[in-house]
Amino acid sequence: MIVRRALATAALAVALGTGCGGGSDAGNAASTHEATAAATTVTVSAAASLAEPFDALALRFADTHPGVTVRINSGPSGRLAAQISAGAPADVVALASASSMETLRIANLVDEPVTFATNRLVIVTRPGNPSDVDGLDDLERVGIVALCGDSAPCGSYAHTLLDAAGVDIPRRRITVGDDATATLGAVANGDADAALVYLTDARAAGDAVSSVEFPESSTLIAEYPIAVVTRPETRRSAESTAAHSTAVREFVAFVGSTDGQAILAAHGFGPP
Template sequence: MSSTSRIASRRAAPAAVAALITVAGCGNGTGEGAGENAGSAAPGAGSGAASSGRVTGTITVMAAASLKESFTSLARTFEQQHPGTKVVLSFGPSSGLAGQITQGAPADVFASASRKNMDQVTQAGDAASPTTFARNQLTIVTPASNPAKVRGLSDLTKPSVKTAVCQAQVPCGVVAATVFRKAGVTVKPVTQEVDVKAVLSKVTLGEVDAGLVYVTDAKAAGTKVAQVAIPADDNASTDYPIAPLTGSKNPATAKAFVDLVLSQTGRQVLTGAGFAAPS
């Protein structure tokens, strides 16, 4: 079977994306509804799109959960720059999104919090030539009052301190394990969450004493959390690649969105959210 037929076959497979990821739609031109659950109301990838190379119609962007705030803002900007377009945003763990894409879930753009998960998609033939656009590091967050008096990584080793991290296969879980290894500490989390937003939620709700999240998520939480910095020698980072998907039914619009993310406007939004530039 040719690679074209193989990709087409995967695209015809029943999509299970609604069961595993949250879909958020940005309103056409105004950004209304951004961040809300679009559910079954979200049109399929490329819905209403022309195949003439014009930037129009709908695209679905699958993105790491830590990109929620910045990509919601960029989707609004994109719709304003290109009247008649709509960006449907699907956020979740990069590992889960990559699996959905390779199993045939319809989408147009993938933005991962890990090169490994992007490699999974490119090796399957579902994307090509990804570009790294951002870098992120971890920080410790606690409820605003820091009831457990967490002052550093060593405090997370105490049995009395309830700590949340991401699941081991999720990029933020991989980075957390690297941090613990570099710091020479053994942390036994009371919960391992599906993505970084779930870890943050456990902290803001006071269900745990501390959590490891990206600095961007801590910044987005504002006064709901207190931050405890991780020393540079112990910290670790992850790169964020982005690529249009080869099965997109609206490739011109998909490419235009990727171009926006890589533009100076995209850089300003990402920097404002706390992301670092890729090295």
């Protein structure tokens, strides 16, 4: 039997439209079970920094939703938003950028977004911090610094923090990664001496890098919104459409549930 999970906040429940349908409890439970039990695939476009926790969320969700497969497509938030705008298939979108999500909302491509997690930037260095990096200003003197590209929110966050701190890194000493994962990889692989990446990516890298937290990071918190993509259904029967819609909305609800939030916290994400 499909078990509906409580949402972490009332706002998330309202935004998803759960818990407000008519009819008897028995009838609703039966119809939900029948619809969700049908084999269906939920396609999720998730920011690169969400790849690992969303893989874990997908596996846990599948355990309690027989017949439902969750497929994760990860990449830079800006690129994912552009793909959805161009018609790429997606049922759910979870980004590291409120502005990219707002672009989709204004275009009526998603339902009302809800913030489900937070993150912040840290400096990563080669193991043991051989350059003795202690803060943002030290990035002016180390060899090569890796920063996220323009299509990834971590790039915008990094430049905002550097500009606010008055730190000017010569362009010739900057290497650019597509997203936070690739940017961290430049340090882990020895191609850069330091990088500005998400705390969660630094944590996932383990001993491959050393992390340096700096006080300015608390002034710029990355908020992660999630939303259901509203593109009309095609090539589905009425029955399969109902099953698919139910699975999509239950997955989004699961992300905001107590169990979903615990998985995100285990990967270093903060609460919404």
